[in-house]
Amino acid sequence: MRYLMELSQKQEYGQIPVAFDNGELKFIIQGNLDNPNHTLYLKTTLGTEIGRLYSDRNGIIASFTIDVVNHSLVKVKRFNSKIANLFYVTRLNYLVTGSIKKGSYKFLSGVKQVATVKTKVNKTGVVLTCDISRPEDVPFILLCATLFTQWHTTPLKLPTFPPIGGNISIKLN
Incomplete structure (x- = not known):
């Protein structure tokens, strides 16, 4: 399944829309x-809340937790290595490899690829394309991709607004 997330500074909705292609x-x-x-x-x-991602401690290197409804807590950990920029998603046992700074990385379970994320910059902002093979991984991959993008781009300031109604459609192409 392919999901698109448009990250922009327009703040039209105060939220990041996630859409099918x-x-x-x-x-x-x-x-x-x-x-x-x-x-x-x-x-x-x-x-309706599906999941949340939050920092679970203060410090130089932050650790993050993903809490998805009806699933145990999952942590996102960073390996400190001079050779590679690697991340590990606990409980799911996913290794994140590739270049997060360049915007192209993948989630691996052993040698099997579970998801890929590619970043494209257009006129309105940054569009993340997330190809996710298993439906149960969708909340984890989407929240991780947003986290990694916010680490390497200008932080997005999103005001809090009431939820968007179900009658809105967006074009991310």
Whole structure:
């Protein structure tokens, strides 16, 4: 399944829309990570929370936790290596490889590829294309991709607004 996320500074909705590649709105990500007490929320278009990502401690190197409804907590850890920029998603046992700074990376379970994320810059902002093979991984991959992007781009300031109604469609192409 392919999901597109448009990250822009327009702040039209105060939220990050997540859509299928045909433009149909599927999820909304609300919040920001510019402060250790802040959280990202993944919600349906009707406002039902699916999961959240938050920093679980203060310090030079932050550790992040993903809490998805009906699933145990998952942590995102960074390996400190001079050779490679590697991340590990616990419980799911996913290794994130590739270049997060260049915007092209993949999630691996052993040698099997579970998802890929590619970043494209256009006139309105940054568009993330997430190809995810298993439906149960969707919340984890979308929240991780937003986290990694916010680490390497200007932090997005997203005001809090009520949820968007189900009648909005977007074009990310």
